[in-house]
Amino acid sequence: MPFNLSLSEREAAGLKRSLPVIERVEGRRLWADGKGYLNFAxxxxxxxxxxxELRAAADAAAREFGVGAVASPLVVGHQAIHRTLENELADWLGLEAVLLFSSGFSANQAVIKALLGKEHWLWQDRLNHASLQEAGALSPARMQRFxxxxxxxxxxxxxxxxxxxxSEGVFSMDGDQGDWHGLTQLAEQSGNWLMIDDAHGLGVLGNQGRGTLSEQxxxxxxxxxxxxxxxxxxxxxxAFIGGSRALxxxxxxxxxxxxxxxxxxxxxxxxxxxxVRLVQKAGDKREQLxxxxxxxREGVASLPFELLPSATAIQPLIVGDERRTLALAAHLREHGCWVGAIRPPTVPPGSARLRITLSAAHTREDVQRLIEILHRSL
Incomplete structure (x- = not known):
């Protein structure tokens, strides 16, 4: 083998990843190995x-347009439904124009590598998503993290x-928000451009779910x-990138x-x-969330784990030790709650955690069950 995977070392350190097979997902529940779980991951x-509404829209489009775009957008892949989506996204978010991508990872890589040359600098929050960090490392720009x-x-x-x-709108592992008043002030003072990755703020925060900027x-x-x-x-x-028509x-x-x-x-x-149309009218769901x-947060405040100061759907419980984190996630799973165990290198060393995510679909009884199982795990 021409490379060293070090899988045995990763397993010994409690860092080896495995791929679970999920049989089906229905709302707030998922099934794996024939067993049902409350999904908090x-x-x-x-x-x-x-x-x-989403199922019906997809079914109707499959009948009208087929199930594949058949080519890249600039060949024959861009269809009427794509243009309608772009226009409504731009109107909703107050942007001049948007561009659609297959994933947030590809969107972040595309914009940074397309815009920045070796004469440019790139400043990134140290906790930015891996897609942003990797895009900066692969671009010719000089990158500094703050x-x-x-x-x-x-x-x-x-x-x-x-x-x-x-910087990010809502940070995916800590659940806190970027300081967008401070960031816009510094960008204006220095004459530099500013980019927000609002993957975890869009739809959840702000007026009509417009995201972190609206929220702040x-x-x-x-x-x-x-x-x-x-x-x-x-x-x-x-995913999408939005901005000026020139961009x-x-x-x-x-x-x-x-x-x-x-x-x-x-x-x-x-x-x-x-x-997009549903989210704009989903104020009741945002309040439920x-x-x-x-x-x-009230239910786990007395636990001997650090609960990071997040007011968003992402609620990280810092356990610290990787093996203990895995054991706690396994205990939750044994009692019917599926929770992600996040370890380095996704998060810094010593900050392994349960990344608990909440949804408007969860009932009060669902969350109370999770709280009680966490307390019984001690």
Whole structure:
């Protein structure tokens, strides 16, 4: 074997990953190995992945357009349903234009690699998603990371009119929000562009679910590049980059993962469009989610684990030791709750955790059951 996988070493350290086979998912529950579980590991924050409206939209689009886009967007893959989705996304979020991608990973890679050259700088929050960190490492730009949400550290690193500042709306492992008032102020003062990855804020936060910027009262036009995904609160999959028409036209020509990839299947685009329309009217679901978050945080406050200060659907319980984290996740699973055990390198060493995610689909009884099992695990 020409490379060293070190799987035995990873297993010995409690870091080896395995791929569970999920037999089916229905709302807040999933089934594996013939057993049902309450699902506290997914990102279906509003419970839309099983919505009848999304199923019906996908079925109708499959009959009208077929099940595949058959080519990349610039060949013959861009269809009427894609254009309608782009236009409604832009109107909803107050953007001039948007571009659709197959995933948030490919969208982040595309925009950073297309926009930045060796003459540019890239400043990233240290806790940014792996897709952003890898895109920066692969781009010719000079990348610097700054301490999480530390505007003083970022200010000391910035160079005037030299590149791009990137941070997240809601951080996927900690559940806290980026400091978007501070970030926009520094970007304006330094003359640099700003990009938000709002994968975990879109649909959940802000007026009509417009995301983190809306939640914090920051105008969309203050951030030159917006990335959002459809696989979290919108319940489908895929992603988009939004911004000015000039930016989107540039990416049409230079974003390689857009130019050279088959476009989103029409049924997927139709389901996303249905989700966009539902999310704007889902204020009751967002309130239900906030209530489940309050209930959970109050219920686990006395546990001997660090509960990070998150007001979002992502509720991390820091266990620290990798093996103990795995054992606790296994205990929860034995009692019918499926929870993710997150370990390095996804999170920093010493911060292994249970990444508990809540949904508007969860009932008060569901969350109470999780709380009671966590208390009984001690």
């Amino acid at each position: 997914g990102n279906d924050y509003l419970g839309l992945s099983q919505a009848a 301490a999480h949400n530390n505007m003083a550290v970022l200010a000391a690193k910035l160079k005037p009119e030299s590149g791009l500042i990137v 009262g920051v105008a969309a036009e203050k951030v030159q590049i917006t990335m959002g995904t459809f696989g979290k609160a919108l319940g489908v999959s895929g 989107i036209e540039y990416l049409h020509n230079h974003a390689r993962s857009y130019v050279y990839s088959t476009h989103l299947p029409p049924p997927q685009a139709a389901a996303i469009l249905a989700a 906030r209530e489940r978050v309050r209930q959970f």
